[in-house]
Amino acid sequence: MNDQNSIPLWWLALAAALVPMLTIHLTFLVSAMEGHVAWCMPYWDSCTSISRTGRHGTAYFLFKGTMLPSALLGILFWWFNARWLRQLGLTGAGIAWVPWLGLVACLALGFYTVALGHAGDGFYLIRRIGVVLxxxxxxxxELLISAALRQHPVWRWxxxxxxxxxxxxxxxxxxSVxxxxxxxxxxRRTDDAFEWVFALLxxxxxxxxxxxxxxxxxxxxFWAG
Structure with a gap:
């Protein structure tokens, strides 16, 4: 590809990975400082869910203001992952599924984020479906990408x-199941910790x-030419 007509995209992948991870830790700190959640180590104390860190106070706006852009970044991230694998010479049905599965995942994140902080059975259902999806x-x-890279002579490690x-x-x-x-x-005493660990991984x-x-x-x- 002509470098004059293209741009490096590692920064997009870095943002797609870092923004949601930093957000949940920052909203936890803000919520703890404002007294909405207890000071603890959520990865093993299981003291608060990720959702609870973004429900009240300043963290409510911080969570929504960063997670909604994260969902958009994620859509681009998964779409370009499929393109990256093809540039490496990898093919297969699994690669074709990555952008679509990623689209569903990121839309689910968006709906979850919008519903967060609102009471009612409907909002609770949206949050549960959103986080699971x-x-x-x-x-x-990530599983499909890992499986594809295992077939590459250079990137299989x-x-x-x-x-x-x-x-x-x-x-x-x-x-957890x-x-x-x-x-x-x-x-019931440990499910929040499982959620934190799963999200971190x-x-x-x-x-x-x-x-x-x-x-x-x-x-x-991003453009023709």
Missing amino acids: YLSFTFLC HGRGLLGVCQLTLAVGIL LINGLAPELY INLNALWLAWLWRISRFRAR
């Missing part, structure tokens, strides 16, 4: 590493992809 479809996108992160993410999800079924009381996977975009010098153009 966002986390699960984002995981599927990274594919294995990314697949390992996906396997760890899946293990966290399965463990097992605890919910076998020990509901324990699950999918964002770390996205950060790894951003690094791969940079070292592979992935470039694209």
Whole structure:
């Protein structure tokens, strides 16, 4: 591709990975400082859900003001991931699914963000569906990309590493389901921590992809010519 007509896109991938990850930690700190949630370590104390950090006070506006742009960034991120894989010479039905699964995931994030902080059964249902679709479809996108990279002679090591992160993410999800079924009381005390860990892992996977975009010098153009 002619470099004069294209731009490097690793910054887009970095923003798509970092903005949601930084947002949930920043809104937690703001909510804790304003007294809306307790000071704790949510990854193992399971003291607050991610949603609760953005429901009240300044964090409410901070969460919505960053997560809605994150959803738009995510749509571009998954669309360009498919293009990046094709530029690496990889093909397959799984790659074609990535932009569409990513679109659903990011739309779900958008609906979840809009519904956050509003009372009522309808808003609660939107939030639950939104968070499940966002986390699960984002995981599927990362799994498909990891599987595709494993077939590449140069990038297969990274594919294995990314697949390992996906396997760890899946293990966290399965463990939470097992605890919910076998020990509901324990699950009620730990489900928020599982959500934090799951979200962290999918964002770390996205950060790894951003690094791969940079070292592979992935470039694209948004216009014809």
